[in-house]
Every structure is written in C-alpha cells, then in structure tokens.
Amino acid sequence: MADPTPTALAVQLLAILGRDNDRLTRIDNYLHGKHDDPYMPAMADDEYRLLAKRAISNWTPLLVNTPAQALYVDGYRAGDDKGKGSATDLTSPQWEHWQRSRLDARQSAVYKGALTYGHSFTLTERVKGVVLTKGLSALRTAALYEDPANDDTPHAALTVTAWPVAEVAGTARMWDGRFEYAVRFKSLDDANGVKVVRGKRHGASECPVTRFAASVDLEGRTVGVIEPMIPLQNRINQTIFDLLLAQSYGSTKVRTVTGMAPPVQRDPETGEVVYDEQGNPIPLPINHNAKRFLFAEDPDVKFGSLDETPLAGFIESIDMSIRHLSAIAQVPPHAMLGQIANLSAEALQAAEISLSRMIQEFRTGFGEAWERVFRLAAELGSAAGVDDFTGEVIWRDMEQRSLAQSADALGKLREQLGIPAKGLWKRVPNVTQTELDEWDDLADEEDSVGQLASALTRATSDPEPVTADSVAVAA
Template sequence: MADSSPLTLAKELLAILDRDEGRLQRIDNFIRGKHDDPYMPPQADDEYKLLAKRAVSNWIPLLIGTPAQALYVDGFRPGTSTSGLPEASSSTSPAWSHWQRSRMDARQAAVYRGALGFGHSFVLTEKTKKGVISKGLSAKKTAALYEDPANDDEPYAAITITSRPKGDTPGRARMFDSRYEYAVSFKSLSDLDSVRVAKGRLHGSTECPVTRFAAQVDLEGRTVGVVEPMIPLQNRINQTIFDLLVAQTYTSHEVRYATGMAPPLQMEYLDEAGNVTTDPALAVDARPKLGPDGNPMPAQINHNARRFLFAEDPDVRFGSLPAGPITPLIDSVDMSIRHLAAISQTPPHHLLGQIANLSAEALLAAETALSRKITEFQSLFGESWERVFRIAAEMEGDTAGNEDYAGEVQWRDMESRSLAQAADALGKLADQLGIPKRGLWKRVPGVTQTEYEDWEQMAEDDDSVAQLANALTRATPSVSPAPAASEVVAA
C-alpha cells in the first residue's frame, strides 16, 4: 500500500465496482431470466421474436437454490475454556445473542445466495442503538481490498454504496478501514475526480468490519460462483428450446393440399341497376369480389373432420405433407439439461424430475457430488461466520470471544431421511460404539439450538442423584472429602 490515504482507497474501491459492474450485471440478468436472445434469421418477423421470448427456460435459480437450501446455521460452539475443555454453547452467550439480534436465522439465506450467484457477498458488523448487529451486503454494491486476496480473511479497506447518483444528487457510500468509517460521495463510478471523503469516525474494531463470503477463491484471488460457468449451457438450452418451438409451430402439423383446381372466390351480388346489394332477392347478377390489390379474393373454406373435399374435374389431386419430427429436438433438450446437471454437480433428478424406479442407493449416489459441494461451501462460509462473531465480540467488549479462533458454527443436517432412520442410526452409535447419548443429541434431524439447550436443562433438572451429591458437597467441610453419588444413594 504505497498510498493508503482515505481518498486514494475510496477511488480504488469505486474503480473496482466500475470495472466489475458489467460482469456482475450480466450474472444478475441471467439469475432474473433476462438471457441472451437465441439465433434467428435477420428477417425474422414478430412471430419468431415471440417464440424466442417464450424459449427462455431459466435453470439458473435452481442451480443457486439447491445448495443454498442445504446451508443453514443453527448454532455456534465457542472454543476451549481455560481448562482446555470445550465450552457448552448457550442461547444467552454473546455470540448467539448477536446472531439472534441480527435476525440471521432468516437473513443468512440472502448471504449464501449472493455468494453462490456472484461468487462472493459480504457481511457488515456494526454498532447500532440496538447493539452490535450484522447485515448482508451485495457484491454489486460492495468491494474490498486485500493485501493477499487469495489467503487473507481481513480486508484492509472496504466500501459499500448506500445510494446511486441521481441527476445532480451525488451517490453516497460508506468506507471502512481497520479503525475508521468514512462517508464518501461521488457523481459516478467512472468520475473519480468527483470523489469526496469526509472525516472518519471510529467503528469500534481493530479490523475492517466487512467480511467476505466467497463460494470459491483461487490462488489469484478470483471468486467464481455457480452462475457464470453455466451461462454458455443456459444459452444452449434456450437455443434448443427455440428450435423446438419453431419446429412445433411450423412443421409439426400435417399439411393438406389440392392441385389442379382453383379455390372458390368470394362473390358480390348486383341489382338491376348494377349496384352491389346484400339482399339476395334483389340480385340479378354476381361477380367476383376484388381485394385492395384489384385481384379476386378467395373464399374461406370451412374444413373439419365432418367434411370432405371433392372436385368435378378428374385431374384434381388431393394429398398431404407429413409432419416434421420433433423427437430429436426433445432428446437434445434432455441431453443439454443432463450436461448442465453434470457440470454444476446438481443431481439429474432435481432438474429432470425423473425419480421413478430409483432405489435408495441410486438416489444416494446421485446426490454424492452435491453433498461434497455443500460440504465445501460449509467450510468456506463457516470460517467467514467465525470472523463475524469475533468482530462482534470485540465491539461488545468481549475479549475472550474476540480471541476465540477455535469456535465453530454448527450447520443443520439437511439430509433427507426419516426420523425413524436417524433414531435407529443414533441408537446404534450409542449402544455399539459407546458414544455418550448426550453427545448425539445435536445430530437429531431438525433439532435447533434452543431445543438442544432445553434438553440439557431438563436433563440436569431430572438428575436428582447429581443434585443431591452437589448439595452434600457444598455442605461438607473442605477438610473432609465429599461422598460419591453412588455412596449417597446406597446410604
């Protein structure tokens, strides 16, 4: 950092947002269903354009939602205490109180979807009148600077836009470094000469309070989500579906034809004065009705399954042209979707809906790649949440929480299995392997942090032997050893 003045940092961060704006907007368009137009002839009419509009089949939200719906933090386990033993988490702990105060039970999903869509998202931790809270920030409005973007968790500066420029009203942004927060104004992202930075104020932390949530970071520091690599495949699917719609519209129906005969013409009736009349009783003559071009207009033929065609001329021939096949195009759509499933590590039955006659082992094998991808996201996002908890602890004056690098977030088990299966498996772990039963409570499907703590409290309340032993221990002089619980019961 040759020049780390606030003005220089603000210009550099706004330049990053200006550079990435087009790429991130293209990703956002694909997420929202605004895709590239399929190829069509230069002389395409409105009917072609309507078919192109209807050919858009947006698979991108499913690629984001499938892993995002399996990511849910429902607990935080602090690190070790001074005795070296893990501390029991509690709903009244500062870390989990901060989580609930920030309403992250519901808001965490937006952080994951943003990171999976754009490659990264951010979380800002700050002091408010309600206490220290955290909130998600969009990658389209936020940028951060790292000395080593591939390995550093802590940025040395970050900026987030709070309002875009409108007319003569400049845009507003908030910039953070390791100690201060600055108010930034600018006329446009490309006009760096218009950037102004106000005097900073302390934000309450010794680190930049903005944390990056990256779905994937390579050694060059580049972040890639699940959308950008899939854009070519999404365009291929849209093109194939467009070709299918064109074939379905123009060639999928049998065409009947007749040769050697002229079509009947529309006639108009004339009265004795030679004027056109609509009363057949006054008509004395008839002539073909002429169109705007001066040519006779053919009459419309009402032909359906109850009517048949006939002609007096023996040279007239009737026939039909067969319909064009559309099955190859349907197979091509199916193949493209399978390619999308393979490259995105999404189980094919999630996209195709074909789950008939699949055994439990086949379903498990199909979801193996997705499970591995979700595990990777949990490890990446878990480290980011742990930094958020440390920054929040520092802002709240909790020195132990700020220095807790052994804490872990606890992810809810979202694997699809019945409660009976889980109970049977947990029972076998306890009986056959000797794992303490209380240690398996967290693995019960769907159990929340609050429920788990209620179970612990109820177990302590029901443990009358331990309560009696503790009472006798407190009543016994320190010179005499406290009797064991088993001895108390025997007495």
C-alpha cells in the first residue's frame, strides 16, 4: 500500500486535534481553575452563584508541579563502543546543543505539558546553521504513529502556528521522515479546505518531532495526572460549596421570641393606635442588634433559640476528600495539607515513597525521549552520537537530605566497602555536574602538586651520615 499523500496526512493530523480538542481544553480549564460549577438549585440567586464561584479550590496545579519540580536533567553520559556509559562531558556536542537550546530553563515546560495533558512534544531543527530544540504544546500538536504504543519515532507530526479567524485561514507546520511542509486550513474538520505546500528537507533521517508521554498504555493512549482527578476535584468543590452555604446561612445561633407583639404607632395627642390604608396597625421600627436585648412584661412571652449548623462535619469531609486525592495521585498528604509537625525523617521518607516511585517512572520515559532528541541533534549537526543508543541522561538528585547525614553515610561507604571517593561524589546532596567537573580538576591539581612535592623532597634531601651508633643499631 502506497504511503498517504502529504495532504492526506495533514487532514488526519488536523482531525486528531479536532477529536481531542474538547478533552484537552477541559483539562486545561481545570489546570487554570475553570471548573464545573457545584450543584445548586435551578433558580439560584446571585448570592448562591457568588458562593459557588468562591467554592472553587484548585488542587490540580499541585498535582502537576509536585512531580515536575523533581525532574531536572543535569547532564548526559554518552555510550562508548562497548555499550557502556562513559564519563559525563559537559563539552560534548550533545550537551552543547542542550545549553544552546536553553533547555535548563525550558525543560520544565515540556514535563508540565506531558503531566497535564498526557503528552507533549519537542521539535529539533536547524535554525540559521544552529541545531536547536524547543517544546511544542499538546493543544496545538498531533503526531501519527504506525504503532503508537511502542514507536518512539512518529510517521508524521503537525503543529498549528496560527488558528483560523473569520475568513483568514489557519497555518501549520508538518514534518514526515524527509520533508517539512507548510499547511493552510480553514477548520480542523474541513478536509476540503486543507492546502499543503512542500518545503525543504529538514535534514534528519526521521521525523524530527519527539513525544514526551507521562503514561502510555498498549492502545497508545496517553493519560496525564489531571484527567483522572477531575471527579475528586469536583467532590472537593461541592463540599466546600456546602460548607460556605452552611457558614453563610446557618452558622450563627438564631434567637426566637413568641407571644410578643411589636410596639405600634400612636397618636401623640389622643394615644390611639394609628392604622395604615389597609387598616393594619403601623409598627414602630426596632433597633435590635448584638449589643441590645429584649425584655417583656407579659408573662406569656417565651424566649428561645435555634442552634447553629455545626461545621466540623464539612471540614472533616474536605480533609477526607483531599486525602483520597493525595492517595490516588501519589502525592504525600503533608504536601497537600501542610501537616508536617512532629514527623521524623523516617516517617517523611515513608510518606514520599509512592511519589518517588512515580517520579522514577516519569524519568525513565522522559529520559528515553531526551536520548532521541540528542541523537537527532547529532545527526542534524553532523556530530558523533547519531547511533548512540547506550547513552543516558543524568537526572539531578532532588531528594532533600541533611548534609551531615549524607556525609556520615558516604564516609561509611568509603571506609567499610572501599568505594573510591570519586565514585561517591555524585551522591552528595544537590551537587551539579559543573561542580563535579570542578572537583575533578581540583583533585587532579592536588594530586600533581603532591607528586611534584614528593619528588622534590626526595631529590633534595641529604642521606643521613653513617655513624657507629647507627651501625650498632642495624647490627
């Protein structure tokens, strides 16, 4: 079967964007606090709607930011001819490409896009003679795979650069295994309005777009961390709305009085009761507030009160829902509730085990994607590493441990197991690859200076004179 034409590919890719648009837009709305309204009566007034607006408590950014803040690529270790990783070299072409693309700062947006929508993309291309990589939004980008569950190389990919407005057609860029195309379209579902113009060769042997997927099943479906949590987020919003209603209308004690008639207006001259046009007595205004009290002369008057609505149940329900959200999202409860008092280091570590496992899963998938990016950059830049499938990215250790504990543990590893000191440097908390290289250079300098000093000492030292005492001692 012949490959589909570029126009047919563009139609399919635009249709994918149209198919996923509602789902991804809903996820994007929840990320930015635009949630479904809590349930309220059909004839709810403006006060009800104001309380519903204030009931929105957006927890979804925390679900994205918590794992994303633990994902930080700090280096790249290229593979050697024997399939083993060589030492990290910050002057390698791969890492120079990383720094030139300013991915130290921009990598976070790629991770957050993948965690939010289930997937995000990067584009590696040559711009004015320089190979650069940039992120692409899942809201604007789609890719076609022959096997979406297992392939890391898309057959074709498209990203929208401008959406159609009124009579002005939208524009997009599309790539296949050899060429880049300029696409114009009237709408995502109008196949007849798609026009494709072939551009230049992009220079790579495969599509230069790389997918970063948070989770991919065997059907090729990608799922982020927000979409499964929407029902729980709605439950929290509903409970907070009910709490606000109870707090606004029923949280204060109501005082009651029976058998008491309000005072009425009387004619100042005759003392007779004054009536309105309907023949009803006109009551006098009563200045009653929290600083005043009522009393009655009639013994039949009874005073009472209506109890306030207790709010503790609503608060406990909110706390329970947040704990459910924490358990399902694999985010530690103390990170969401802020309850970290009297927790030992062991308890904190146990609470974060689930999060650490999830982060490790993300690192594995995202690391494979970055390795493909490095291979593409090497090919486009005519550098070594085009077929390097044994290289790996180095993730920064973001776990918070005290320096004293780490130093004690590393010292025991050095003394008891005989591990070389340089092999333990990477386990120092929050150390960067630049610092490791600097330490390596300083260690080499100290070693060379020490050897030179020893050689000079041996060359300039005079032998001890031979005496009778020394001979006797030797005998």
